Structure formats: C-alpha cells, structure tokens
Amino acid sequence: MSLSPGKKRIFIKWYLENFDTDKREMVWLLEYVMKRDYLLNHIHFVFEAHLCPRSIIISNNKKEKRPFRFYKDHVVTTDVDKAFHDIRLNPEETLYVEIVFDGVRQSYEYAEVLEDNPYLPEDYYLQNEDYVLLENIIDDSTRHSKINYLKNKIDQALDLGDIESFNKWSEELNNLRESKK
Structure with missing residues (x-):
C-alpha cells in the first residue's frame, strides 16, 4: 500500500x-x-x-x-x-x-x-515457547487425522465383513492411542 x-x-x-x-x-x-x-x-x-x-x-x-x-x-x-x-x-x-x-x-x-516491513521475517515475533506450542498443535492435528483415518478403515472393514483388515486397523488404532499415553 x-x-x-x-x-x-x-x-x-x-x-x-x-x-x-x-x-x-x-x-x-x-x-x-x-x-x-x-x-x-x-x-x-x-x-x-x-x-x-x-x-x-x-x-x-x-x-x-x-x-x-x-x-x-x-x-x-x-x-x-x-x-x-x-x-x-x-x-x-x-x-x-x-x-x-x-x-x-x-x-x-x-x-x-505504518506500512508492512517487507524485510521482517514471518516468525520474527515468535518465542521458543511459541514454536513448541505450534509443534504440539501440528502433532495433535496429525494424530487426530490419523485416528479418523483408522476409524474409517475399521468401519469399511466391518461393512465388508473383512475380519483380517478389521483386526489390523484396530491394532494400529490401539497402538496409536497407547503411544499418546
């Protein structure tokens, strides 16, 4: 401007x-x-x-x-x-x-x-705690997406009556939930 x-x-x-x-x-x-x-x-x-x-x-x-x-x-x-x-x-x-x-x-x-400073890095005002917080948000979001993906795979396996896939996706979901604890 x-x-x-x-x-x-x-x-x-x-x-x-x-x-x-x-x-x-x-x-x-x-x-x-x-x-x-x-x-x-x-x-x-x-x-x-x-x-x-x-x-x-x-x-x-x-x-x-x-x-x-x-x-x-x-x-x-x-x-x-x-x-x-x-x-x-x-x-x-x-x-x-x-x-x-x-x-x-x-x-x-x-x-x-006041105008925007074109030489100001996007993360200039972020503190170390902000990076940790952002990383946690990204990790939680990724984990949540993975859980939803696995739940959908489990539902598909149930709909198809595929017990082997159901067991595989259920085990992976349980492992993911356990790893958070």
Whole structure:
C-alpha cells in the first residue's frame, strides 16, 4: 500500500509538534524530508526498521543511548549529517523509517502511516515457547487425522465383513492411542 506524501507530512508535523528530540539535526532532517514530496514517495514508516537495507530509527526515549541511527546495507551510524547527505544524494532510494516514542504501538497517528516491513521475517515475533506450542498443535492435528483415518478403515472393514483388515486397523488404532499415553 502506497501512502500519499500528504499523510506522511501530516504525521511528521504531528511528531515534531508533540515530541522533543535530543538533536536539532534530527528536527532539520525531518523538516527537510517533510517539505519534499519526491522524498516522501520513497519513505515508508515501519516497525523493526533495523532489518531494512536503508533505514532510520529516531527515538525520543530519554533512556536510549542512540536516539538516531541510520542504517545503510550493513553500516550503522548515529551521525545525522551522514544520513542527510545520503538522502539528499540518493532521493530515489527507498528509505524505511521507524520512530520510537512512548505509546507508539497504540498511536493512531503512527498507525495511519505504518506500512508492512517487507524485510521482517514471518516468525520474527515468535518465542521458543511459541514454536513448541505450534509443534504440539501440528502433532495433535496429525494424530487426530490419523485416528479418523483408522476409524474409517475399521468401519469399511466391518461393512465388508473383512475380519483380517478389521483386526489390523484396530491394532494400529490401539497402538496409536497407547503411544499418546
């Protein structure tokens, strides 16, 4: 989904009016970007911008040791001027921006401009416990399907009067049930 430069401009203006930044250069950079539609067309607001090949993370959290980070390929800098020059010299390159502030996940304003991060792995937010839970769900589902399959085979054997098949499928069903215990 491509957002209009106007929506992005409104968000940046809202952010600058409502949050303080530690470095005045960060304000200048945002104001520079805000005034240029051709740049706004190539900017995407995302979460986890550090995973993107070219990105900026701005934080107004006072505990943050690096309130500004610019990522390009595998290089990271906290120098706002370097980011500014890269943006100015490469206006056609896509830039992913993450702005971190208190309540960002609940912010309607940020949600209005937020886009999916194409570099975010599908399982990025999963914990080890989630993988165990998913594996258990898959195992239970597979087991349940196998039980239904065996019950159908037993029913078919009964319908056909095939005692040998009935015994075979019944034994397999009993073994499957026992293995769960």
